[in-house]
Amino acid sequence: MIKLKEIFIKERIQYLALSYISIGVMVLTLALCFIDTSPFQRFLGNLNPIVVLAITIVLAFVLLTFLISKTKLLIYKKLNLKDYLIISGIAVIFGIEVIIADIWLVDYSADINILFPKSLLFYPAIGFIVEVFFHLLPISLIIVVLSTFTKLNINKIVWVSIIVVTILEPLYQIWFTSQNSLSTIIYTGIHVLLFSLSQLLIFKRFGFISMYLFRIVFYFIWHIWWGHFRLNFFYT
Numbered sequence: 019m020i021k022l023k024e025i026f027i028k029e030r031i032q033y034l035a036l037s038y039i040s041i042g043v044m045v046l047t048l049a050l051c052f053i054d055t056s057p058f059q060r061f062l063g064n065l066n067p068i069v070v071l072a073i074t075i076v077l078a079f080v081l082l083t084f085l086i087s088k089t090k091l092l093i094y095k096k097l098n099l100k101d102y103l104i105i106s107g108i109a110v111i112f113g114i115e116v117i118i119a120d121i122w123l124v125d126y127s128a129d130i131n132i133l134f135p136k137s138l139l140f141y142p143a144i145g146f147i148v149e150v151f152f153h154l155l156p157i158s159l160i161i162v163v164l165s166t167f168t169k170l171n172i173n174k175i176v177w178v179s180i181i182v183v184t185i186l187e188p189l190y191q192i193w194f195t196s197q198n199s200l201s202t203i204i205y206t207g208i209h210v211l212l213f214s215l216s217q218l219l220i221f222k223r224f225g226f227i228s229m230y231l232f233r234i235v236f237y238f239i240w241h242i243w244w245g246h247f248r249l250n251f252f253y254t
Contacts, residue, residue, distance in 0.1 A: 029086060029093070031094065032082075032086070032092060032093035032094045032225075033079075033093065035093060035094035035227055036078065036079065036082065036093050036094070036226070036227070039146070039227060039230065040075045040078070040079075040146075042142070043071065043075075043142050043143050043146045044068075044071060044072070044075065046138075046139045046140075046142050046143055047067055047068060047071050047139070047143040048068065049139050050067075050136060050139035050140055050143070051067055051068055053136065053139075054136060055067060057132045057136055057140045058070075058140070058143075058144075060129065061144060067143070070147065071143055071146070071147065074146060074147050074150045074151070075146075077150055077154075077155065078146075078149075078150045078154060078226075081150070081154040081155060081158045082154065082226060084158055085154070085157070085158060085161070088161060088165070088172060089161065089172055089175075089176050090173075090176075091176065091221065091222065091225070091226075092224075092225035092226070093225055093226045093227060094225050094226070094227045094228075095223075095224050095225040095228065097224060097228065101224065101228075102231075105220060105224070105228055105231060105232050105235075106231070106232075106235045108216060108232070109231075109232045109233070109235035109236040109239070110235060110236075110239055112209075112212075112213055112216070112236050112239075112240075113235070113236050113238075113239025113240045113244070114239065115209070116209060116240050117239070117240065117244045119205055119209070120244070120248065123201055123202075123205055124198070124199070124201065124202040124205055124206070125198050125199050125202050126195075126198070126202065127198075128248070128249060130241075130245075131241055131244075131245030131246075131248060131249055132241070132245065133245075133246070133249055134242060134245070134246040137241060137242045137245060137246065138242060141234070141237040141238075141241055141242060142234060142237075145230065145233045145234055145237055146230065148187070148233070149226070149229060149230050149233065152183075152186055152187045152190070152214075153183060153217065153218065153221065153229070154226070156179075156182070156183045156186055157176075157179045157180070157183050157218075160175075160178065160179040160182055160183065161175055161176070161179055164178060164179070176222065180215075180218045180219070180222060183214075183218060184211065184214045184215045184218055185211065185214075186214070187210055187213075187214045188206075188207050188210040188211040188214060191206050191207070191210045192206060192207045192210075194206075213236070216232070217229045217232055217233065220232050
């Protein structure tokens, strides 16, 4: 208990940053649920989005506290403008690349996107949930297992965790597109693998919030901006 208190005091800026992100995401989710809960159903089924997000936020605090106590991974690292531009720029490149693929290569369905302006409320929430369950949770579990049953130092354990966790989201997305064309499945696997690896490298160097920012910038290009365009011009 004393050690936890020391962590909270020492890293209060990090926890404050996470609190701001959590509150913002919850406010957006509450607003969307007040308007329409259907955008969440494709991903969460009949689960209550507000309850799922509340659990996710608590889990994020717990897992990040564990990671801070055991590794050099951070919630938040103060960066200069150049760093933020580089992170955002790489995310934009991923967004442009998938738009090009959407036009000429793949056969994604219309329902992978949410109509604007609901998309502005939806994607920050689902992005937060994805980061916690596809990245924070498996990384933490692998670190617990390897720390318990191997003599690897913590830096090597973190690298092993990153390599293993990199493939989780691609496997999910491949399953998600399993009814699509072979070119779509192959492209999706490669694209999401590189995207996931980029995110985890950003997490290791710059912290959780930078990793989350990376996903949100990508979502803005691909799902919000391009999603609005493709739903209004390709599927109407």
